[in-house]
Amino acid sequence: MSFVNICRDNTDPFYRYKMPTLQAKVEGRGNGIKTSIVNLAEVSRALGRPPSYVLKYFGSELGAQTSMDRFLINGTHDNNELQDCLDGFINKFVLCAACKNPETEIQIKGKDDLQRDCKACGRVTIIDPRHKLSSYILKNPPDSSSKKGKKAATATANVVGGGKSISDIASGHKSADGQNGEAADDDDDILTKKINAEAAALSKQTVEVADDDWAVDMSKEAIEARARELEGLNLSDDQTKFNDFGEWLLNESKDSKDDLPSDIDIYKKIVELDIIENPETVQVLSQVLFDEDIIEQIDEHVGLLAKLINGQAEFEKSYLGGLERFLGLEKPDLIPTLPKILAVSYDKDLISEEVALAWGSKVSKKYVPKDVSKKVRRAAKPFINWLKEADEESDDE
Numbered sequence: 001m002s003f004v005n006i007c008r009d010n011t012d013p014f015y016r017y018k019m020p021t022l023q024a025k026v027e028g029r030g031n032g033i034k035t036s037i038v039n040l041a042e043v044s045r046a047l048g049r050p051p052s053y054v055l056k057y058f059g060s061e062l063g064a065q066t067s068m069d070r071f072l073i074n075g076t077h078d079n080n081e082l083q084d085c086l087d088g089f090i091n092k093f094v095l096c097a098a099c100k101n102p103e104t105e106i107q108i109k110g111k112d113d114l115q116r117d118c119k120a121c122g123r124v125t126i127i128d129p130r131h132k133l134s135s136y137i138l139k140n141p142p143d144s145s146s147k148k149g150k151k152a153a154t155a156t157a158n159v160v161g162g163g164k165s166i167s168d169i170a171s172g173h174k175s176a177d178g179q180n181g182e183a184a185d186d187d188d189d190i191l192t193k194k195i196n197a198e199a200a201a202l203s204k205q206t207v208e209v210a211d212d213d214w215a216v217d218m219s220k221e222a223i224e225a226r227a228r229e230l231e232g233l234n235l236s237d238d239q240t241k242f243n244d245f246g247e248w249l250l251n252e253s254k255d256s257k258d259d260l261p262s263d264i265d266i267y268k269k270i271v272e273l274d275i276i277e278n279p280e281t282v283q284v285l286s287q288v289l290f291d292e293d294i295i296e297q298i299d300e301h302v303g304l305l306a307k308l309i310n311g312q313a314e315f316e317k318s319y320l321g322g323l324e325r326f327l328g329l330e331k332p333d334l335i336p337t338l339p340k341i342l343a344v345s346y347d348k349d350l351i352s353e354e355v356a357l358a359w360g361s362k363v364s365k366k367y368v369p370k371d372v373s374k375k376v377r378r379a380a381k382p383f384i385n386w387l388k389e390a391d392e393e394s395d396d397e
Contacts, residue, residue, distance in 0.1 A: 006047065006102045007095060008087055014267055014307040016276065017102050019046035022082045033076055040071040043086070047094050047102065053137060057089040058082065060132040093133065097125035106142050114138065241273045242284060249288050260289065263304035270308075279318035282308050283367075286322030287330070294334065295344055302348045309350055316355040319345070321367040328372040335376060339383040346383075353387055360384035 006017040023039045037043075037055075044051040052068060059066035062085065064074040094102050096118035104116040106127070114127040114134055127134060248269060249260070261269070266285070275281045285305065290297045298305075309315040323345075327335050345351045360380045363373045 004083075006090060007100055010100075013264055014303065016307060016310070019043055022079055022086060024077060024079050024082055026076050027072075034072045034074055035077045035082075037071040037073070037082065047090065048104075049094060049106070050140075050142065052140065053093065053133065054086070054089055056136050057093070057133045058085055061085050061088060089133075092131065093127060096121060096123060098123040106137065108138065108141050112138065241275050242280065245269065245273055245275065245281075245284060246288070263301060267304055267307070276308070279312075279314040281318075282315045283318040283322035283325075286319050287326045290326060292331070292334065294341060295337070298341070298344050298348065298350070302350065305350055306348065311349070311352070313352070313355050316351045317359065319350060320355070320359050324367045324373065324376050328368045328376050332375075335379045338376065338379040342380060342383040343386075346387075357384065357387055360387075 002021050003018040004021050005015045006019050020039055020042050025036045025038055027034050027036055040051050044054050055066045058073055066073050096104050099121040101120035103119040107115050107117050109115050116125050270276050289301050
């Protein structure tokens, strides 16, 4: 199954929101000829909209009767015609009118007004009430119990094919609709608990993580040790995926940063392993992409890192955690250059002011031993002080 960008006007190869291409099958003949969209459920799930909305839109635009039984449309319609028609649905009922991001939810305001609430930029934009589908949505509102907030919207837009990973789809794994929905909800609940737990810890005066479960050691020795453990232990799926990712990077790089795969190849591997939604992916990259020329290399890889981080606080923290491990454990001689490294990362929008201040002002043993964390924080102090002074000057103005 091939995939395309949800917003097909965006030709960026790193565009993170994907959907399967529509697959149409003509059935019958004569006056009874119909077109069945065999994968409408998967496409709708990638868009975060019920299949009935998409099918009704097709019927309205094509002037044909539709049936939810096997997603049938009267008449003959080829894949290209339906894909172009789907672009119209996406522009009118999925994409945010302000930022063109598909992380939106349809909400009913009052009795007759529909709006898109964007979880990416926060804007609320109006849906054209004159369209026939608007009337159908008002009579058949979206299920409010399925709304899980920004994180769920992101997962819905990215994990195409009904909650399955892209690698699962490629290998032919199947799952029932109900099972997919339940699994996605469980994942959201677990992730929400993790985020809330970390937020509670950050609110304290000092942060001390009891264990190091979220830190991924990407040194060659650690990867080889984990590979040996695979023979006698049942590691978690995430541990296995990161182990595979690390081994792939080591094999492709041939022990030299200059021989690393291209950013596009790295991104494709991340998608293949289905770890694009894991903040730890950014932590791994910030340990393996750089060497003594880290400042120049940040600029070389900013496209890949920015696409993965995408302004998400958890990913920014993992990026800083990876730098902490890289400098504190692998390249301690580079620790004095940390203020410049942070300044470049801040200038490239890889880290935000809020995350940098929270990270720089509290010692944590989440990624490295506590004494190493203190050393790294002390080195970062000039940059942290500069942020605080800039913030104070802004408040005074």
